[in-house]
Amino acid sequence: MESASSLHIVMTPWFAFGHITPYFHLSNKLAQKKHKISFVIPTKTQSKFNHLNQFPDLISFYPITVPHVDGLPYGAETTNDVPSSLIPLIMAAMDRTQNDIELLLRHLKPDLVFFDFLHWIPKLARGLGLKSLYYSTTTPVTMAYILSSDRNLITRRHLFSETDFMVPPPCYPDPLINLHLHEARALYEGIATKLNGDVLFFERWYMGLTQCDAVGFKACREIDGRFLDYLQKSLVKPFLVSGPLIPDPPVSSLEQKWVDFLGGFQPGSVVYCALGSEATLEKDQFQELLLGLELSGSPFLAALRLPFGVDSIHEALPLGFGERVKGRGVVHEGWIQQQKILEHPSIGCFVTHCGWGSLLEGLVSHCELVMLPHAGDQIFNARLMGKSLKVGVEVEKGEKDGLFSKESVCKAIRILMDDDSEVGKEIRINRAKLRDVLLRKDLESSYIDDFIHKLMTL
Numbered sequence: 356m357e358s359a360s361s362l363h364i365v366m367t368p369w370f371a372f373g374h375i376t377p378y379f380h381l382s383n384k385l386a387q388k389k390h391k392i393s394f395v396i397p398t399k400t401q402s403k404f405n406h407l408n409q410f411p412d413l414i415s416f417y418p419i420t421v422p423h424v425d426g427l428p429y430g431a432e433t434t435n436d437v438p439s440s441l442i443p444l445i446m447a448a449m450d451r452t453q454n455d456i457e458l459l460l461r462h463l464k465p466d467l468v469f470f471d472f473l474h475w476i477p478k479l480a481r482g483l484g485l486k487s488l489y490y491s492t493t494t495p496v497t498m499a500y501i502l503s504s505d506r507n508l509i510t511r512r513h514l515f516s517e518t519d520f521m522v523p524p525p526c527y528p529d530p531l532i533n534l535h536l537h538e539a540r541a542l543y544e545g546i547a548t549k550l551n552g553d554v555l556f557f558e559r560w561y562m563g564l565t566q567c568d569a570v571g572f573k574a575c576r577e578i579d580g581r582f583l584d585y586l587q588k589s590l591v592k593p594f595l596v597s598g599p600l601i602p603d604p605p606v607s608s609l610e611q612k613w614v615d616f617l618g619g620f621q622p623g624s625v626v627y628c629a630l631g632s633e634a635t636l637e638k639d640q641f642q643e644l645l646l647g648l649e650l651s652g653s654p655f656l657a658a659l660r661l662p663f664g665v666d667s668i669h670e671a672l673p674l675g676f677g678e679r680v681k682g683r684g685v686v687h688e689g690w691i692q693q694q695k696i697l698e699h700p701s702i703g704c705f706v707t708h709c710g711w712g713s714l715l716e717g718l719v720s721h722c723e724l725v726m727l728p729h730a731g732d733q734i735f736n737a738r739l740m741g742k743s744l745k746v747g748v749e750v751e752k753g754e755k756d757g758l759f760s761k762e763s764v765c766k767a768i769r770i771l772m773d774d775d776s777e778v779g780k781e782i783r784i785n786r787a788k789l790r791d792v793l794l795r796k797d798l799e800s801s802y803i804d805d806f807i808h809k810l811m812t813l
Contacts, residue, residue, distance in 0.1 A: 362810060363391040363465040367456060368492075369472040370397055370421065370449055371434040372632040373710055377492045377573050378469065379407045380600045380712075384803050386410035393463055395456065397421050397432035409603075417459060422451040435633055438663070439730075443548055446559075449473065460485065467810065469571070474559040477566035486813045488595070489563050490571040494711055495582035496739045497732035500527065501546070502561065504589035517543040528581040531742040537757035538734050545731075569593040569813055573600050573711065575802065577792050578744075595809045598802025599793060601715050602694065609695040613656070616685060617696075620654050623703035626768055627696055627722070628657040630708040634729040638662040640758065642673045644727075645686065647764025649676065653704070653772055654683040658691040697722060704771055706750075706764075709733040714740065719793055723771040723783060725750060727759065746786040747771075748778075 364385065368378040375396065382392040391413050396404065398418040408414050421432045427444045434442050453475055460468065460483055469490040470476040480487040491498065506524040520539035523532060534542065546557035564570060570590055574583065575598050587594050617625060626648060630636070636644065641662040648655045665671045668688050693713070696702060697720040705717040706725040714736055717724050724747030726737040741749040748770050751763040771779050792798075 361390050362467065362807070363393070363463070364467045364469060364810075365393045365395065365417075365460060365463060365465045367395045367468060367470045367473055367476060368490075370400070370432060370445060373712070374471060374492050375400070375404065375433075376407075377600060377712060378490065379404060380602055381469075381490070381573070381597055382414050383407070383409045383603075384597070384600060384799075385807070386413040388803065388807055389413070390807070391415075393417055393459075393465060395419055395459070399430070400432050419452055419455055419459075421445075421448045424448045424451070438635070446472065450475070453479065457483075467813065470563065470567075472559060472563065474554070474562040474566075477563065477568070486568045487566075488569045488571050488810075488813075489567040490573070490597075492573055492711070493732050494736055494739075495572055495574050495579040495586055496529070496532065497735040499582040499586040500524070500532065500735060501542070501557075502564070502589060503527065503585065515543070519543075526585070528585050529739070529743050532735060532738040534734065535752070535754050535757070537753070537755055541730065541757075564590055567592075569595055569809075571595040571597060571806070573597055575599045575793075575798070577798075578739075578789075593809060593813070595806050596802060597806045598799045599715050601719055601793065601799065602712075604694055604698070605692065607692070607695070609692055609699065613692070613696060613699075616656065617699045617701040620683075620701045622700045623721075624654060624772075625699075625701045626651060626653045626655040626704045626706060626725075626772075627702050628655060628659070628706035629691065629693060629713070630659060630706075630727065630729060631710045631713060632690075633660075634708045635660045636662050638665055638671060641665075641671055642676075643759060643761045644764055645676060646673055646761035647759075647768070648684065648706075649680055650761050650765040651768040651772070653768065655680075656685050656687065656696065657706075658687045658689075658693070658696075661688055704768055706768070709736040709740070711736060715793070718746070718786065718790055721790075723747065723779075723786065725764075725767045725771060727764075744785060744789065745782055746789050747782060 366378050368374040386392055393415050395417050398420055401416050401418050424444045424447050431437050434445055457479055468476055468480045468485055468487045477487045500523055503524040505526055517540040520542050521534050548556045574596050662671050668686055694716055697716055702722045705722045707713045707717055709726050709728040726741055726747050726749040728734045728737040737749045740747045748767045750759050750767045752759045770776050773779055
């Protein structure tokens with residue numbers, strides 16, 4: 356064990372970039388306070404996260420080989436490596452790392468183990484005399500909607516239909532947050548997905564939450580307080596809140612090609628569109644998104660994954676698109692310096708998939724938010740920001756099929772880019788107020804200090 360004045364924590368996140376990244380942001384914040392972190396990560400994936408390690412003397416990687424499971428492409432380690440239909444097999448492969456993680460914990464003898472979807476961690480940790488903390492990257496607004504004891508899925512799941520999920524559970528703190536039919540259907544199917552045998556996703560989630568010693572959230576009470584209070588009635592155990600964990604601005608400079616492109620436009624005039632590291636659109640929706648950006652009339656930079664079944668950006672573009680937007684629009688495949696892009700004075704609007712990390716990066720910038728959620732808690736995040744807090748505009752989709760059009764993309768952008776729009780004015784005022792809250796001096800350090808204090812009490 357470490358000395359009484361410091362903690363040694365092992366991080367075992369679900370092997371998805373959207374989970375590994377916030378776990379690493381938290382690791383940096385804890386290491387900044389002189390706590391030791393041992394980070395479990397897939398072997399080949401480590402190289403993609405080395406650059407995030409701000410404290411290599413305190414944060415150590417422990418690469419782990421992800422066993423092969425029939426049906427997975429050889430070498431697949433994370434959800435980023437496979438289509439959504441194969442994600443259950445990534446979970447099955449992760450479950451096969453249990454013996455390796457047990458040996459690692461026996462060797463490291465940490466104080467705490469942080470986890471999320473590995474439901475067997477609490478029992479394993481308890482057997483080794485360790486404390487376990489379920490650190491949720493899923494937002495409280497989402498968890499409260501699904502896991503409330505008022506909904507009581509554990510004993511009543513067989514009585515539910517997909518339409519039951521279109522409305523929040525009784526006493527849910529925000530009646531404005533609800534789901535469209537296509538979203539409720541996807542949620543219903545998702546929680547009933549079997550992951551590695553007969554363990555349903557929902558049961559795995561619930562087992563981890565109820566058997567751990569405490570639950571932690573990447574959240575802040577200024578946004579999530581009422582959902583945390585509501586959820587704690589269902590999970591009677593210590594709740595720890597780490598704060599928003601907004602990443603520190605990177606010290607590197609923006610690539611010269613983006614400096615040159617963005618520098619050719621007026622301040623606040625460019626639309627930046629990015630849907631995260633894992634959102635992959637069908638080709639027709641990919642093209643509708645690009646046509647919507649074109650139709651808006653604004654210059655734009657779109658950083659997107661290739662659509663399914665397409666081998667190159669050129670193949671994915673709508674007919675004649677490249678020539679029509681030449682000089683005012685760029686479509687980029689792969690990773691991009693998002694924080695540096697959002698800092699650029701030419702960026703006036705951010706079209707985002709509503710992953711919590713991207714949302715926060717957008718909220719602390721000076722650009723407006725157009726929300727195009729793809730799946731999971733992104734949908735609840737979009738409803739919270741669009742309907743409840745009114746700090747952005749969500750792109751309209753079909754009620755049953757969940758498809759958006761170029762017109763709906765264009766409409767959302769123009770609401771925010773039009774200085775004379777009354778709706779846009781209200782949203783800009785609300786977003787500026789929330790930005791001030793998130794950037795309040797000492798907000799994040801006070802959360803981290805309280806988080807660490809409560810860890811010590813465990």
